[in-house]
Amino acid sequence: MFKTIIEPFRIKVVEQIRMTTPEQREEMIRAAGYNIFALHSDDVIIDLLTDSGTGAMSANQWGGVMRGDESYAGSPSYFHFRDSVQDITGFEYVIPTHQGRAAERILFSVMCGEGDVVPNNSHFDTTRANVEARGAIALDLPSTELADMDSDYPFKGDMDVEGLRAAFAEHGAARIPLVMLTVTNNSGGGQPVSMANVREVAAVCREFDTPLYLDACRIAENAYFIKQREPGYADTSVRTIVREMCGLTQGCTMSAKKDAIVNMGGFLATRDPELAREEKNLLILTEGFPTYGGLSGRDLEAIAIGMQEGIDEDYLHYRITSTRYVGQHLRDAGVPLLWPTGGHAIYLDAERFAAHLEPTQFPGVSVAIALYLLGGVRACEIGTLMFGRHDPDTGQESAGPRELVRLAIPRRVYTQSHMDYVIEVVVKAFEERDSLPAYRIVEQAPVLRHFSAKLEPVR
Numbered sequence: 001m002f003k004t005i006i007e008p009f010r011i012k013v014v015e016q017i018r019m020t021t022p023e024q025r026e027e028m029i030r031a032a033g034y035n036i037f038a039l040h041s042d043d044v045i046i047d048l049l050t051d052s053g054t055g056a057m058s059a060n061q062w063g064g065v066m067r068g069d070e071s072y073a074g075s076p077s078y079f080h081f082r083d084s085v086q087d088i089t090g091f092e093y094v095i096p097t098h099q100g101r102a103a104e105r106i107l108f109s110v111m112c113g114e115g116d117v118v119p120n121n122s123h124f125d126t127t128r129a130n131v132e133a134r135g136a137i138a139l140d141l142p143s144t145e146l147a148d149m150d151s152d153y154p155f156k157g158d159m160d161v162e163g164l165r166a167a168f169a170e171h172g173a174a175r176i177p178l179v180m181l182t183v184t185n186n187s188g189g190g191q192p193v194s195m196a197n198v199r200e201v202a203a204v205c206r207e208f209d210t211p212l213y214l215d216a217c218r219i220a221e222n223a224y225f226i227k228q229r230e231p232g233y234a235d236t237s238v239r240t241i242v243r244e245m246c247g248l249t250q251g252c253t254m255s256a257k258k259d260a261i262v263n264m265g266g267f268l269a270t271r272d273p274e275l276a277r278e279e280k281n282l283l284i285l286t287e288g289f290p291t292y293g294g295l296s297g298r299d300l301e302a303i304a305i306g307m308q309e310g311i312d313e314d315y316l317h318y319r320i321t322s323t324r325y326v327g328q329h330l331r332d333a334g335v336p337l338l339w340p341t342g343g344h345a346i347y348l349d350a351e352r353f354a355a356h357l358e359p360t361q362f363p364g365v366s367v368a369i370a371l372y373l374l375g376g377v378r379a380c381e382i383g384t385l386m387f388g389r390h391d392p393d394t395g396q397e398s399a400g401p402r403e404l405v406r407l408a409i410p411r412r413v414y415t416q417s418h419m420d421y422v423i424e425v426v427v428k429a430f431e432e433r434d435s436l437p438a439y440r441i442v443e444q445a446p447v448l449r450h451f452s453a454k455l456e457p458v459r
């Protein structure tokens with residue numbers, strides 16, 4: 001009836017934001033070597049660097065933190081956590097880990113070896129690194145629709161099923177120990193995967209007797225998109241959709257720092273008792289005893305409660321609508337971005353935003369720094385600084401595959417007026433786009449250079 005979607009929570013505790021002036025920010029970004037990762041976060045007004053571990057816990061979760069039982073073995077907090085994850089996913093064996101990548105490391109250590117191939121709609125960077133650490137090949141099979149930034153296609157996160165069949169034909173089922181689907185597809189712009197796609201991928205996996213796992217970090221957001229967009233699901237609850245997705249697969253990894261709305265934690269889940277036994281043996285080696293897995297009892301309580309809050313439909317309605325609200329307003333102002341908006345982030349297209357800059361002049365860096373200078377908004381470049389290559393012999397830079405700037409939205413942290421402010425800042429940067437400077441790198445590390453590189457504007 002009313003068009004305003006309110007935040008379905010009220011605020012009990014607040015965290016002061018330190019306001020800064022453009023002159024102060026000019027100084028701070030220079031001191032940071034023009035690298036947003038080197039900024040102190042209290043020098044940022046609106047921090048959209050990531051949605052991982054940055055959510056606001058509820059009063060209920062904080063209550064759970066106080067109830068957390070810190071017994072080494074058999075803590076009631078573990079059983080609360082296990083029951084909550086079983087309730088939502090239906091997976092019988094649930095193994096806590098300190099975050100998502102620890103679950104990945106254990107899963108791939110048990111399942112993959114040298115020369116194996118792991119297909120995924122798109123590997124997240126830690127997932128890829130953990131597959132490659134086993135000597136296996138991380139094969140991305142995104143849908144062809146993902147390449148079109150402007151189309152309305154509702155499920156750009158889908159896996160390319162023909163590509164998956166081709167991978168089985170090329171490498172043989174014996175070299176493909178598992179297939180993974182990342183929901184939502186984080187490296188693919190936070191775009192959702194359709195139930196039809198999960199079903200088709202599961203059918204191919206069944207044909208080759210290969211297990212299918214979910215990278216389930218944002219499964220609640222994905223399920224909400226299915227409810228909104230996929231024919232036949234409008235009247236199905238998100239809870240039922242999540243169960244159906246999990247029901248088509250053999251297990252999952254999950255970073256609880258995303259849709260379980262906690263600041264730290266993750267888990268690995270499976271239906272296979274033998275696999276679970278092997279995984280627990282590895283867990284003990286590096287993470288901890290299987291009833292805590294590197295987490296405190298209080299963390300397990302917070303995850304148990306957060307898993308349930310993350311699938312609440314009033315929360316998801318607000319979450320997805322507010323992300324879309326930002327995207328829609330930017331699009332209306334002509335700002336180029338990946339459309340439709342995903343669940344957790346807006347991805348600006350810096351190639352078109354700063355069209356006068358070549359990829360090797362770091363248009364994404366230039367846009368991200370403009371947002372910081374203008375409004376103290378911190379966003380993340382996903383472009384040539386992150387994925388380009390530097391040849392140390394010739395000094396030549398080569399471009400990354402895309403020039404994006406990600407505005408990731410923490411869960412339950414910012415209000416609509418914060419988002420209106422972000423929209424204003426981005427639109428202002430877009431109006432001034434012709435004056436955005438090129439950047440060059442003055443210092444860089446040989447790997448993962450985006451975290452520590454020092455840059456300077458070319459005037």
Ligand SMILES: *Cc1c(COP(=O)(O)O)cnc(C)c1O
Nearest residue numbers: 099100101124126186215217255
């Ligand atoms: C965050 C993330 C991970 C890794 O989880 P961490 O908790 O950061 O280790 C894996 N996959 C996806 C899709 C993610 O977004």
